[in-house]
Amino acid sequence: MTESDDNPAAEDELAADARASRSAAKRAAQALTALGVRLAELPADMLAALPLTDRLRDALAASRRIRSNGAKKRQRLFVGGLLRALDDSEVEAIEAALLSATAGDAASKRRHHALEHWRERLLGEADALTEFVAAHPGVDVQQLRAAIRRTQSARDDQSRRTGARALFRLLAEWVPEAD
Numbered sequence: 001m002t003e004s005d006d007n008p009a010a011e012d013e014l015a016a017d018a019r020a021s022r023s024a025a026k027r028a029a030q031a032l033t034a035l036g037v038r039l040a041e042l043p044a045d046m047l048a049a050l051p052l053t054d055r056l057r058d059a060l061a062a063s064r065r066i067r068s069n070g071a072k073k074r075q076r077l078f079v080g081g082l083l084r085a086l087d088d089s090e091v092e093a094i095e096a097a098l099l100s101a102t103a104g105d106a107a108s109k110r111r112h113h114a115l116e117h118w119r120e121r122l123l124g125e126a127d128a129l130t131e132f133v134a135a136h137p138g139v140d141v142q143q144l145r146a147a148i149r150r151t152q153s154a155r156d157d158q159s160r161r162t163g164a165r166a167l168f169r170l171l172a173e174w175v176p177e178a179d
Contacts, residue, residue, distance in 0.1 A: 033080030050097045056082045115171050139174045
């Protein structure tokens with residue numbers, strides 16, 4: 001006779017621990033499957049830089065080729081299983097590399113959006129030029145004014161788009177990476 005046979009409260013506690021650990025294992029498995037999905041969505045050059053096993057790399061490549069929804073789901077689960085088979089240190093290394101790879105990409109996107117925002121403001125608001133020059137003192141104001149004027153006075157859509165791209169490139173020259 002064990003201690004849990006004498007004490008019904010101990011049985012409930014053991015059952016609760018078993019459920020909690022099963023639930024925790026399920027959450028961990030789902031997290032690794034989600035990591036696999038994020039890995040499968042990465043561009044090939046970013047994926048090549050990550051510390052992946054050959055089998056996992058092949059499974060992710062196969063995941064990109066699959067078009068059927070059911071087959072994609074099975075492949076996602078397979079990739080999750082491959083990730084579960086790795087040591088915790090290997091998974092942590094993959095997550096750290098993924099975080100550092102996507103952090104640079106996120107910073108690039110933020111800068112691009114900031115430049116687009118400035119371009120739209122410069123084309124639409126009269127006082128935006130003064131604010132931009134105050135925020136970025138090394139700007140060639142005459143060149144910037146000329147680019148804004150060319151874009152605003154363009155008669156057709158193609159010329160307007162060309163002018164807007166040229167203005168964006170000018171802004172990218174003057175706005176530092178960290179802005």
